[in-house]
Amino acid sequence: MAFEAWPGDQYGTDAVSTGLQRLHDAGVELDSMAMQALNSLPPEHAAEMLDYVAENHTYLRNPSRYISSTVSRGFVPRRGGGAPLQPGAFSAESPAAALPAPGHAQPSEDLERLFARAQEVGMTLSTDAQQALGGLPLEHASELLEFVLEKHGELRDPSNYIASTVARGFKSRRGGAAPVPPPSNAPSEAVAWGLQRLQETGVEIDDMAKQALATLPPDHALEMLEYVTDNHTYLRNPSNYISSTVARGFVPRKAGGLPAAPSRGGPMAGYPPLGAGASSGMVPQDLTPLERRVLQLNAQGLSEQVDFATYLALRCVPRWQAMELLDSLEAKGAVISSPCNYVQAAVSKIQRGQGWSGGPPGSGGGYYSGHEGNGQAAIMQYPAAAAGAGAASMEQQSYKRQRMW
Structure with missing residues (x-):
């Protein structure tokens, strides 16, 4: 689709053609919606947009959609006054490049000054962050950017912080409203970092796990995420592990309500301290x-x-399976008459390659002998190794029905 020129705008049209050619040379083809959006702009503004996209296409997941959405929100060029824009004069290094600001306003001097400061400290804002700032009133955008510049050394990803803060609903402190940092019921920067780190390992947790984490104080949620990240290869279902651990009552490694340090692979994150029956001596x-x-x-x-x-039987299976088996035992403890039989039966099934599914309370998980009776599975009961030989012989010769739930 060709760009439609206006009479007397030959220079601007040539600049647009140059921009389109640059995109084509970079292997980027714009769809019809993007071309229609460009046609709605004055040629010099369209050329500015094309220059930006050409220089940043490797960072844009969908250049066509970026153009369409930016124009629909109200594209404000970096240069005002309608002066002709020399091809290539637009630089992606300019932090406010193609910043979509409200249609009634240009970026203020304060905002330009803050962008310059961001460059000085080496902070580069992503497209999402720039778009988020562009959706705020100029005084609010300046306030948020100023806060981020002051705290950038403490923020792992300033761009993500800006985008997420605006998405949640930024409220100005100068107007007497809530401060910039996330409210207590929203994920903190540390928790967001923990979720991102977990995602980088290839683990996606489900909504139930996220809801469970949301019920914890941020420092406890971070400790849980750190543990799961460092041990995800040993967890059969990280989402279920998080949900069940929180449901049982997550106890951080450090007591006293102080922020818990990340476990960094510590083996006991998420488990309660030793019970009263175990003397430390x-x-x-x-x-x-x-x-x-x-x-x-x-x-x-x-x-x-x-x-x-x-x-000893537990030591005969991989650690993650032993831990999951004990988690299941804890969840079902009230209805299991012989925990030793329960554990040894599970270990035996695992060793025979028949798998094991303990399941959460109410799931009906158990160790089945392969037949049903009166709608209830017959569950094989194995003797504890510590039992006497005579009792063991009698138990091995019979099946014991046990109501699990």
């Missing part, structure tokens, strides 16, 4: 995560203690 300092978890469960008043033989 009787517990070695080099306690393994599995040993600590067993001690915690034994302090919770299960129908029977997890014995040493059952602990």
